[in-house]
Amino acid sequence: MNNMPKILIIAGAVLIIAGLLWSFLGRFIHLGRLPGDIIIDKGNVKFYFPIVTCILISVVLSLISYIVRWFMK
Numbered sequence: 001m002n003n004m005p006k007i008l009i010i011a012g013a014v015l016i017i018a019g020l021l022w023s024f025l026g027r028f029i030h031l032g033r034l035p036g037d038i039i040i041d042k043g044n045v046k047f048y049f050p051i052v053t054c055i056l057i058s059v060v061l062s063l064i065s066y067i068v069r070w071f072m073k
Contacts, residue, residue, distance in 0.1 A: 003072065006072070007068075007072075010068055010071065014064055014068075031050075031053050031056070031057075032050050032053050033050075034050070034052045034053050034056070035052065036051060036052035037049070037050040037051060037052050037053055038050075038051060
């Protein structure tokens with residue numbers, strides 16, 4: 001149970017950093033509209049699949065979880 005405060009502090013710090021990065025970098029990096037995202041617009045049907053955005057978010061979250069596990073040792 002001694003690890004729970006550490007986990008909460010790290011999770012809070014990660015959320016704060018992610019929020020700050022999102023607000024500052026959101027002007028330059030348009031998540032959801034990256035090159036490679038699939039958009040099909042035909043008539044009144046629009047299909048949107050942000051594959052590159054999903055991969056990018058997955059890589060970032062994997063790195064964050066790796067760093068958190070490394071600090072928890």
